[in-house]
Amino acid sequence: MGAVAEPAPVLEARGLRKRFGEVEALRGLSFGAREGELYGLVGPDGAGKTTAIRALAGLLVLDGGEARVLGADPRRGGAALRESLGLMPQQYSLYRDLSVAENLRFFSRLYCLPRAVAAERTARLLHLTRLERFADRRADQLSGGMYKKLALACALLHQPRVLMLDEPTNGVDPVSRRELWALLHEFVQGGMTVLISTPYMDEAERCARVGLVHGGRLLLEGTPRALLQGFEDEAFEVVGGARDAVDAALSRLPEVRAASPAGARLRIDVVRGGRDRVEAAVAPLGAALVPAQPGFEDLFLSRIGRESA
Amino acid sequence: MSTAIRAVELTRRFGDFTAVNRVSFEVEEGEVFGYLGANGAGKSTTIRMLCGLLAPSSGEATVAGHDVGAHPASVKSSIGYMSQKFSLYLDLPVGENLEFFGGAYGLSGRELRARIGEVLDRLELRGLERSPTGALPGGLRQRVALAGAILHRPRVVFLDEPTAGVDPVARRHFWRLIREMSGEGTTVFVTTHYLDEAEYCRRIGLMADGRLVALDTPAALKRAWVPEQVLVAHGRGLLGAAAALAGRPGVVAVEPFGAGLHLRVAPGRWEPAAVEAVLREAGAAEVAVETGEATLEDVFLAASGAAPAPEEGP
Numbered sequence: 001m002g003a004v005a006e007p008a009p010v011l012e013a014r015g016l017r018k019r020f021g022e023v024e025a026l027r028g029l030s031f032g033a034r035e036g037e038l039y040g041l042v043g044p045d046g047a048g049k050t051t052a053i054r055a056l057a058g059l060l061v062l063d064g065g066e067a068r069v070l071g072a073d074p075r076r077g078g079a080a081l082r083e084s085l086g087l088m089p090q091q092y093s094l095y096r097d098l099s100v101a102e103n104l105r106f107f108s109r110l111y112c113l114p115r116a117v118a119a120e121r122t123a124r125l126l127h128l129t130r131l132e133r134f135a136d137r138r139a140d141q142l143s144g145g146m147y148k149k150l151a152l153a154c155a156l157l158h159q160p161r162v163l164m165l166d167e168p169t170n171g172v173d174p175v176s177r178r179e180l181w182a183l184l185h186e187f188v189q190g191g192m193t194v195l196i197s198t199p200y201m202d203e204a205e206r207c208a209r210v211g212l213v214h215g216g217r218l219l220l221e222g223t224p225r226a227l228l229q230g231f232e233d234e235a236f237e238v239v240g241g242a243r244d245a246v247d248a249a250l251s252r253l254p255e256v257r258a259a260s261p262a263g264a265r266l267r268i269d270v271v272r273g274g275r276d277r278v279e280a281a282v283a284p285l286g287a288a289l290v291p292a293q294p295g296f297e298d299l300f301l302s303r304i305g306r307e308s309a
Numbered sequence: 310m311s312t313a314i315r316a317v318e319l320t321r322r323f324g325d326f327t328a329v330n331r332v333s334f335e336v337e338e339g340e341v342f343g344y345l346g347a348n349g350a351g352k353s354t355t356i357r358m359l360c361g362l363l364a365p366s367s368g369e370a371t372v373a374g375h376d377v378g379a380h381p382a383s384v385k386s387s388i389g390y391m392s393q394k395f396s397l398y399l400d401l402p403v404g405e406n407l408e409f410f411g412g413a414y415g416l417s418g419r420e421l422r423a424r425i426g427e428v429l430d431r432l433e434l435r436g437l438e439r440s441p442t443g444a445l446p447g448g449l450r451q452r453v454a455l456a457g458a459i460l461h462r463p464r465v466v467f468l469d470e471p472t473a474g475v476d477p478v479a480r481r482h483f484w485r486l487i488r489e490m491s492g493e494g495t496t497v498f499v500t501t502h503y504l505d506e507a508e509y510c511r512r513i514g515l516m517a518d519g520r521l522v523a524l525d526t527p528a529a530l531k532r533a534w535v536p537e538q539v540l541v542a543h544g545r546g547l548l549g550a551a552a553a554l555a556g557r558p559g560v561v562a563v564e565p566f567g568a569g570l571h572l573r574v575a576p577g578r579w580e581p582a583a584v585e586a587v588l589r590e591a592g593a594a595e596v597a598v599e600t601g602e603a604t605l606e607d608v609f610l611a612a613s614g615a616a617p618a619p620e621e622g623p
Contacts, residue, residue, distance in 0.1 A: 038567075044476030045447045143348050171473065173347040173502050174609045178564075185565040189548055201477060202505045208568040214476070224567045225543055244492060260481040261341075261488040261509050293602065297477045297505070304478060 010035050010070055010162055010193040011056055017064035018051050025051040027216035028065065033195050038188045040207030041197040042296065048216040049197040050090060053166045057087050069162060086160030090167050092151045096140035100131055100150055103139055104157065111158040125153040128183065145176025163187065164195045169203060181206050201296035212300060219303050228294060233257055233302045234275060235294040238266040241287030249281050258301040269298050313338045313465050313496035314359060318368035321354050328354040330519035331368060341487060341497045343507045346516030347613055352500050356467060361385045373464040386414065389458035392469035399443030403434065403453050406442055410457035428456045432486055448479020465496045472506060484509050504605035517613040527605055534611045535603035537561050537573040540584055544596035553591035554584065571601065
């Protein structure tokens with residue numbers, strides 16, 4: 001065996017394939033999350049995020065490819081592997097007619113935690129998620145954000161080394177979302193490996209590394225900064241001019257890869273080197289281009305545009 | 310330009326809880342207006358009143374010229390409503406869904422068929438009439454829902470989290486259609502939790518604890534609510550070093566962001582180089598600090614009281 005080897009990723013998808021009837025959910029999806037990393041699986045609905053997470057959790061028989069958790073097959077890893085893995089699925093089942101504290105007690109028993117350990121962890125998780133004041137509230141009386149935090153607390157009772165969360169921020173307001181991200185950063189600081197999926201492109205930048213997925217495949221993988229620096233087009237805001245005339249002019253230019261309204265302005269992605277032509281086309285209409293910061297949505301659109309071109 | 314929506318001291322109480330507290334604003338005809346707020350801030354209650362589904366406790370509102378308290382039925386017939394959770398009949402073809410919605414709004418016969426044709430063209434859905442709605446991808450389904458909401462030519466359209474989870478290509482398409490509709494004079498009132506979506510709006514109203522706490526264009530809100538300088542730090546070991554900055558005079562917020570940090574500092578108090586030095590001293594490596602831009606999320610947190618408020622509120 002080699003003396004020095006790159007440590008294996010804690011979570012690894014190698015060429016995952018899965019078909020549900022006529023739908024090919026995974027078409028050779030590969031990505032990997034390293035130890036102690038906050039990894040984001042980012043892509044729109046239907047990209048294959050949930051199927052990939054289910055495969056990594058060992059809840060799915062793949063048609064092809066391999067899922068690895070801590071180097072082992074999650075379907076054969078046994079109790080030891082299960083204990084090191086925490087999962088917060090999109091539809092999680094808490095007991096809605098039990099209180100916050102009762103739900104935590106139920107899951108502690110499910111994990112066979114000794115009473116003293118359960119009490120200590122419950123107290124810590126209630127504190128961490130700021131649910132202490134709501135310990136006696138029934139789960140179905142919690143706000144959406146608090147309900148998710150309770151589900152998260154339940155998924156953490158057995159202190160997993162690896163945590164996977166499937167779209168935990170979907171439908172959650174910005175205040176609760178920022179709280180959740182802060183919690184995830186705390187976990188990672190404590191050495192946990194966290195995989196989170198999200199359909200929201202702007203959340204990609206909150207992760208240490210990102211896998212951008214689309215149509216069951218990986219489009220791009222890397223740190224947010226490196227990915228954004230590798231953006232091949234240029235992003236601009238179009239300022240001034242009568243918008244219908246400007247819209248019409250832009251829609252005729254092949255250099256304009258994507259356009260979308262941004263408030264009263266228009267935001268466009270322009271193929272590199274195409275700026276002069278676009279400026280020349282809109283200048284007679286009284287409009288000008290102002291460079292804008294590209295985001296993950298620009299990156300996604302540019303990559304999709306290239307693949308279909 | 311005339312006013313499409315006017316709320317004056319609009320208030321709704323449930324028992325001793327005031328869900329919407331003396332909210333006043335005006336939305337111009339043809340405007341795309343964003344209405345934001347945390348869960349429980351009073352957004353849904355406001356919309357239910359504006360749609361004529363819930364009577365105000367006090368104050369008043371007019372939508373498309375109709376008083377929501379006195380003439381809720383007139384309000385309902387002059388508005389369109391579309392939600393991400395809005396239920397189309399998934400087992401029916403697109404055309405039959407539209408016939409159903411048109412019928413519910415009192416359209417029938419030749420008029421209904423003509424109008425369905427117009428809307429299919431308008432929203433670029435032509436050719437999908439016979440497709441089962443449930444088999445369409447999310448982006449197309451959303452456009453079908455929008456089609457159902459505008460069949461009766463409403464002057465005001467309410468969109469409730471319209472594009473959550475839709476792929477960016479479909480989403481940009483959707484917003485291009487919304488922009489065209491607004492260009493033709495339709496007023497669009499949007500609620501969303503997703504602040505990049507809010508950037509599509511011309512003006513934004515922000516609700517917190519039942520009150521309208523901010524109302525302006527996205528750019529003006531950022532200037533008013535985030536007076537601090539935004540700095541972005543990249544490098545290694547930053548999360549561990551962050552504690553060395555938190556709590557220092559002039560450092561308003563330190564937040565982990567990916568492997569980096571987002572900071573808000575009092576203007577003029579902290580140069581990027583000074584922040585770099587502190588982070589290096591605290592053990593971070595390859596540190597680079599740049600100036601960044603405030604986001605609507607910063608505004609949202611400041612205005613909802615979840616982050617330190619500006620010293621002089623707007």
